[in-house]
Every structure is written in structure tokens, then in C-alpha cells.
Amino acid sequence: MSLVDADGETAVGRGDGDGGGDGDGEIRSILDRAAEGGRISPEEALLLYTRAPLHALGKAADTVRRRRYPDGIATYIIDRNINYTNICVTACRFCAFYRAPKHAEGWVRDVDDIVAKCGEAVELEATQIMLQGGHNPDFGIEWYEQVFGAIKAAYPQLALHSLGASEVVHIARTSGLTFPEVITRLRDAGLDSFAGAGAEILTERPRHAIAPLKEPGHVWLSVMETAHTLGLESTATFMMGTGETNAERIGHLRMIRDVQDRTGGFRSFIPWTYQPENNHLGGRTQATTLEYLRLVAVARLFFDNIAHLQGSWLTTGKEVGQLTLHMGADDLGSVMLEENVVSSAGARHRTNRSELISLIRTAGRIPAQRDTLYRHLVVHRDPAQDPTDDRVASHFSSTALPLVSAT
Numbered sequence: 001m002s003l004v005d006a007d008g009e010t011a012v013g014r015g016d017g018d019g020g021g022d023g024d025g026e027i028r029s030i031l032d033r034a035a036e037g038g039r040i041s042p043e044e045a046l047l048l049y050t051r052a053p054l055h056a057l058g059k060a061a062d063t064v065r066r067r068r069y070p071d072g073i074a075t076y077i078i079d080r081n082i083n084y085t086n087i088c089v090t091a092c093r094f095c096a097f098y099r100a101p102k103h104a105e106g107w108v109r110d111v112d113d114i115v116a117k118c119g120e121a122v123e124l125e126a127t128q129i130m131l132q133g134g135h136n137p138d139f140g141i142e143w144y145e146q147v148f149g150a151i152k153a154a155y156p157q158l159a160l161h162s163l164g165a166s167e168v169v170h171i172a173r174t175s176g177l178t179f180p181e182v183i184t185r186l187r188d189a190g191l192d193s194f195a196g197a198g199a200e201i202l203t204e205r206p207r208h209a210i211a212p213l214k215e216p217g218h219v220w221l222s223v224m225e226t227a228h229t230l231g232l233e234s235t236a237t238f239m240m241g242t243g244e245t246n247a248e249r250i251g252h253l254r255m256i257r258d259v260q261d262r263t264g265g266f267r268s269f270i271p272w273t274y275q276p277e278n279n280h281l282g283g284r285t286q287a288t289t290l291e292y293l294r295l296v297a298v299a300r301l302f303f304d305n306i307a308h309l310q311g312s313w314l315t316t317g318k319e320v321g322q323l324t325l326h327m328g329a330d331d332l333g334s335v336m337l338e339e340n341v342v343s344s345a346g347a348r349h350r351t352n353r354s355e356l357i358s359l360i361r362t363a364g365r366i367p368a369q370r371d372t373l374y375r376h377l378v379v380h381r382d383p384a385q386d387p388t389d390d391r392v393a394s395h396f397s398s399t400a401l402p403l404v405s406a407t
């Protein structure tokens with residue numbers, strides 16, 4: 001059976017569960033092996049992604065999830081994304097957040113404001129900060145060292161799960177350092193782990209099409225591999241729906257799994273969908289809800305070496321986020337006290353802690369607040385004991401701290 005058409009594309013979801021079609025026995029055999037914990041090849045993952053009956057695919061993924069997490073717990077985290085500048089020279093076509101240097105709408109946030117935002121996050125029980133920003137040519141390694149040092153001095157209990165391989169590449173360029181030097185200095189300044197930002201899609205053709213000035217996928221991975229060997233773990237993300245083929249989607253998974261085989265440093269895999277507003281790429285999200293759910297399930301089966309799988313409610317909506325818990329996901333990510341980057345491109349879903357707890361509980365799972373290391377901080381077994389602080393909710397921006405104009 002040919003898995004891939006001449007152009008590398010296949011239709012998704014042809015399998016309807018009736019059986020009797022070409023390759024059904026092969027699909028059942030692969031699903032059984034994967035559900036039992038056996039490794040599947042990229043070609044087999046593509047076959048499952050494009051042809052396996054949805055319910056059988058979800059059931060196999062859920063079987064793997066149950067074996068990994070027999071306690072039935074699904075987690076969430078309270079964190080805040082803090083954007084330190086929107087000035088960026090990388091100009092990704094899918095990005096609605098950045099402004100070019102000298103643009104009238106360019107801004108940088110000063111260190112005191114960033115630390116104040118961390119203080120607000122602590123007040124709202126956040127345990128993690130994700131610093132995200134543009135590739136500002138004025139920011140060398142010293143700027144990041146100063147910010148990390150200030151945050152850790154004020155709030156040592158906060159995990160700095162921030163930046164990504166793209167920022168390492170940018171800092172290396174602006175400061176004339178090697179990747180290991182940048183990573184070591186960020187680590188020594190207080191960075192606890194790298195977020196998986198900047199991965200987008202790692203396979204070469206679609207990556208170059210949406211982010212021609214960003215480092216190639218193999219460089220992103222090599223920086224992550226170096227970080228893992230230097231003691232900084234990370235997550236790995238995937239932005240679906242910018243026009244990539246199904247084979248390229250599975251190629252992204254394969255590239256991550258290959259590195260994970262060598263380092264074990266990816267704590268989780270976090271797929272989400274492209275948001276098409278206010279950017280140069282435009283178009284529409286070329287990943288349907290069904291494709292997203294199938295990708296989540298295939299990721300659980302394919303990544304026999306990555307512990308956690310996060311469903312996205314921010315880009316796909318809360319109901320779809322909840323459904324991912326039946327397709328192999330064990331985590332719904334963050335309440336996101338603040339998020340501006342993906343929201344700028346059209347993601348308008350919002351939630352709060354009570355709602356996330358309810359989504360998890362009504363999916364038949366036990367909700368638990370986790371930390372960056374996926375340790376359970378509070379297990380919400382008794383609804384009568386659920387937290388009630390309604391300030392723990394997501395916002396575009398939860399404060400109106402003044403910005404420092406960069407122009």
C-alpha cells in the first residue's frame with residue numbers, strides 16, 4: 001500500500017472503522033503493537049495518522065496514557081507569559097506579534113516591570129514564568145542575565161521556563177558567543193529550562209516557507225540537544241496548519257524523537273494550531289479539529305520516549321482541549337495568566353482555574369495542579385475543596401503596566 005501520494009500528501013481520516021479495506025489488518029497490527037508499548041516507525045505513524053479509524057486510534061493512545069499514568073490524574077499549571085519586547089529581526093510570516101526595529105509600535109519592557117509582573121503571578125499562585133519576546137538586535141546576553149538575575153533575586157521560587165533555541169541562536173549572533181556559551185550563561189543566570197518555542201515545524205520545506213529567516217529545523221534541534229547535555233531540559237512544540245503535508249507533520253515528530261533517543265531532555269510534546277490573523281502568511285488554519293486530535297493520538301503512540309503530552313485549549317478551544325484527554329494527552333497546560341503572542345494572531349479562547357479543573361474532572365480524570373517538573377502540587381480529589389480564587393484566569397494582558405517606547 002502506498003502511504004504517500006506523489007506530492008507527499010495524503011488525505012487524513014479515510015479509515016472509517018468498518019474494516020475490510022486495504023491495509024486494515026496492517027493498521028490493526030500496528031495499533032496493537034503501539035498500544036502495548038512497542039515502537040512504531042515514521043512510516044507506520046503516517047499510516048495511522050492518515051488511515052486508522054479514529055476511535056481505534058484514540059483507544060490505542062489512551063491505552064498507552066493509562067499505562068503511563070494509572071492514577072488517572074491529568075494536570076494543569078499556573079504560569080504567566082511575559083513578553084519583554086516585540087521588536088524582532090526574524091520577521092516570521094506567521095507572526096502577528098513582532099514589529100521591525102524602528103517601527104513606531106515597537107516596544108521593550110523594562111526590568112522593573114518584568115519583575116513586577118512576576119510578583120503579580122506569584123500572588124496568583126503561579127509557579128512558572130515563560131519569558132517570550134522578539135529577536136531584538138539591541139539585546140545581548142547581558143540583558144537576559146540581568147533580567148533572569150533580577151527575577152530570581154526577587155522570586156527564587158519561580159521556575160524560569162523560558163526562551164528557546166531561536167533565542168540562543170539570536171543571542172549567539174548578537175554577542176559573538178557559541179551556542180554552548182550562551183546556554184551555559186543563561187543557565188548560570190537562573191534559566192531553569194527552555195520552552196519549546198520556535199520549533200513551529202522543523203521539516204525544512206514548510207519551515208522555510210513560513211519563517212525564512214529563522215534557523216533551520218536541524219539547528220533548532222542541535223541547540224536543544226546541546227542544552228539537554230548541559231543540564232537544561234525543555235519541551236517540544238508543534239504548530240500545525242500552515243500548509244505542511246501529512247508526511248511533513250510526521251517528519252517533525254521523527255526529528256524530535258531522534259534527538260530524544262539521544263538526550264531524553266524533552267519533558268513533553270505540545271502541538272497546537274496556526275492562528276491566521278494579523279500576519280503576513282494569512283490564509284486559514286489548515287489543520288482541522290479532527291486532524292489535530294489524530295495528531296495528538298499519533299504523538300502519544302509515536303513518542304514512546306517522551307513522558308508528557310499536552311492538549312491545547314488556547315488555539316483549538318476548551319472542548320477540543322478536553323477531547324485530547326481521550327486521545328492520549330495527560331496535561332492541559334497553563335491557565336495562562338497572560339498570553340499575547342498567539343492571541344495577537346487570533347486565538348481568543350480564555351479560561352480560568354475552576355474551568356480547567358472542571359474540564360479535566362468531567363473528562364473522567366482527577367485534576368491536579370503541577371509544577372514545571374510535572375510534580376503534583378495539589379490534587380483536586382474533592383470538588384468541595386476546589387480553589388475559588390477567580391482572579392486565576394487567563395487574559396490578553398493582566399496588567400496595564402506602562403511600556404518603554406523603543407523609538
Ligand code: SF4
Pocket residue numbers: 088089090091092095096097098133134135166
Ligand atoms: S515568532 Fe518570534 S522570532 Fe518569529 S517574528 Fe515573531 S517574535 Fe520574531
